[in-house]
Amino acid sequence: MSKKVTLLVFAVFAFAAVGRLSYKAEAQSGKAAAEKVKAEKSINPEECYQCHYVIKELRANGKHAKVSCVN
Numbered sequence: 001m002s003k004k005v006t007l008l009v010f011a012v013f014a015f016a017a018v019g020r021l022s023y024k025a026e027a028q029s030g031k032a033a034a035e036k037v038k039a040e041k042s043i044n045p046e047e048c049y050q051c052h053y054v055i056k057e058l059r060a061n062g063k064h065a066k067v068s069c070v071n
Helices: 002-041 045-051 053-061
Strands: none
C-alpha cells in the first residue's frame, strides 16, 4: 500500500507542476498580447497607404476597414 500512496503523491505533484508551468506561460502570453496592442495603436495608416495603395482602396470600400496596418 505504501508504493501506491507514494505513486499517488508523486502524480499529484507532477500534475500540479505541469499546471503551474501552463499558467505561467499563459500569463506571459497575455503580457505579450497587451504589448502588441499598444504597438498597433502607434501606427499611422497614412504612412502605410503611401506604399500600399491597394489596401487604401480596400479600406475605402469597407472590405478591410477593421484591419490595422500591423496585420
